[in-house]
Amino acid sequence: MSVFTLGLNHQSAPLDLRGRFAFSVEQLAPTLLRLREQLGQRRAALPEAAMLSTCNRTELYVAGDGEMLRPAVDWLAQVGGVGSGTLMDHAYVREGSAAARHAFRVASGLDSMVLGEPQILGQMKQAVREADQAGTLGTTLHQLFQRSFAVAKEVRSSTEIGAHSISMAAASVRLAAQLFEDLADIRVLFVGAGEMIELVATHFAAKTPRAMAVANRTLERGEKLATHLGAEAIRLADLPARLHEFDAVISCTASTLPLIGLGAVERALKKRRHKPMFMVDLAVPRDIEPEVAQLDDVYLYTVDDLAQLVQSAGEKRQAAVEQAEAIIETGVQSFVHWLGQRHTVPLIQALNQQADAWRQAEIQRARKLLARGEDVDTVLEALSRGLTQKMLHGAMAELHASDGDKRLELAHTVSRLFLRKSPRDPAES
Incomplete structure (x- = not known):
């Protein structure tokens, strides 16, 4: 039984390329079934497969017999509409113990844009649930991920890995504070109603802005978040007509196409008499057309731009990283031993x-x-x-x-x- 990980993340691939390989939660199960069918051709046993897709990464985890890496690369490249060579220029492959080490580091937040951020663990658990429901998980990947979760729990309880980092949500507020003298005087629009938007909205709400609004494709879900924040809920279709009312716009949806175009922002600026607008696009693929950043009165930041704000150093944090790596290495050796024993089961x-x-x-x-x-x-x-x-x-x-x-x-x-x-x-x- 061999195990490998094929993926691209914020360190290996630019945002627009990552956007080609982004999958919503609803897309994971059917995508895994198509992948398994592709990899299972001419093989006695179907391989195991799981997929993790977030704003910062898309990763395939595969376990099975035979040479499956090349077909997996070709399949993923085809899905993203690029050549296999282009994909591999920005992708990484981890096999065997390296695949386990990578999974453990991802679960523990050591491979995240924000060191030690906790959201990735929940996203990995969701990915495992989707693979399990699709019937593609299997014993080996189940062991890999359960051990990943156990290692992540030990890292978080035994180290201070997440104590010295700034979250993406807090970074958004810090950037806005650099542009506006008083965040209590601004109007903020949140596009989307998912976990990331809720985190950002909570941080902005703590600054008591003059007004807040939530625009979401599903009005009911938008109203739920708006009620929690004491904000207004608006329809996504009304966004172009009301964009000029807001000083800050933070967007993070699962849309495959941009929701806020260059023309809409230009019209909004004209109505605002070119009063500056602060915009944060946390979505992958993008929610806001990249050309918007060229406008003189717009300050647009992407998820990759925010990465520069959340990178910090220090002896205390480095000590926590080293301690976490030691915990991870112990977990890797345990998994490799278990995997080795699996080879003797038929005998x-x-x-x-x-x-x-x-x-x-x-x-x-x-x-x-x-x-x-x-x-x-x-x-x-x-x-x-x-x-x-x-x-x-x-x-x-x-x-x-x-x-x-x-x-x-x-x-x-x-x-x-x-x-x-x-x-x-x-x-x-």
Whole structure:
């Protein structure tokens, strides 16, 4: 059984390329089934597969037999509408223990744009649930992810890995504070109603802005968040007509196309008499057309731009990282050991079946002897001798058939298996 991870993230690929490979939660299960069908062609057993897709990364986790990496690369490139070479220029591949190490680091927040951020763990758990419901998870990936969650829990409880970082939500507020003298005087629009928008909105709400509004495709969900914030809920269709009312716009939806275009922002600026607008696009793919950033009175930041604000250093944080890496490495070694044991499972099952067949044959023979009136001790002696001969026959036959170095090596192996002591040199026989 082999395991590999194929992915791209905020460190390896630009935002627009990542946008080509972004999947909503609803798309994960059907996408996994298509992937599994592609990888399972001409293979006796279907591979296991799971997919993690966030604003910062898209990753495939695959476990199975045979050479599956090349087909996985070709399939993912086709899905994103790029060549395999282009994909691999920005993708990374982790195999075996490296795949486990990567999964553990992602779950623990060590591979995140915001070091130690907790949202990724919830996103990984959601990815596992989707793979499980799609029927593509399997024993190996189940073990990999459950161990990932256990390692992440230990990292968060035993280290201060997340104590010295600034969240994306807090970074958005800090950027706005650099543009506006008093955040209590601004009007803020949140586009979307997902977890990230809720986090950002909570941070902005703490600054008590003059007004807040939530625009969402599903009005009911938008109203729920708006009620929680004490904000107004508006229809997404009304966004172009009302965009000029807001000083700050933060957007994060699962839309595959931009929701806020250059023309809409230009018209809004004209109505505002070119009063500055602060805009944050946390979506992948983008919610706001990138050309908007070229407008003189717009300050547009993407999810990658915010990364520069949340990178910080320090001895205390570095010590926490080193401690977390040590915990992760212990987890990796445990998983590799478990995975190695999985390779011997078919052999162990075959040995048990063979031994049971021998036992059944000898019991049947003993019963026949007893039925004919043979002495019990004689029957037991024959039974034990029959079992012993069957168990030793294969090893003895191989020893007699081998010679030279091969016989010496085989003798050591047989001795370890049956004598449980230091092997005797065959030359002494």
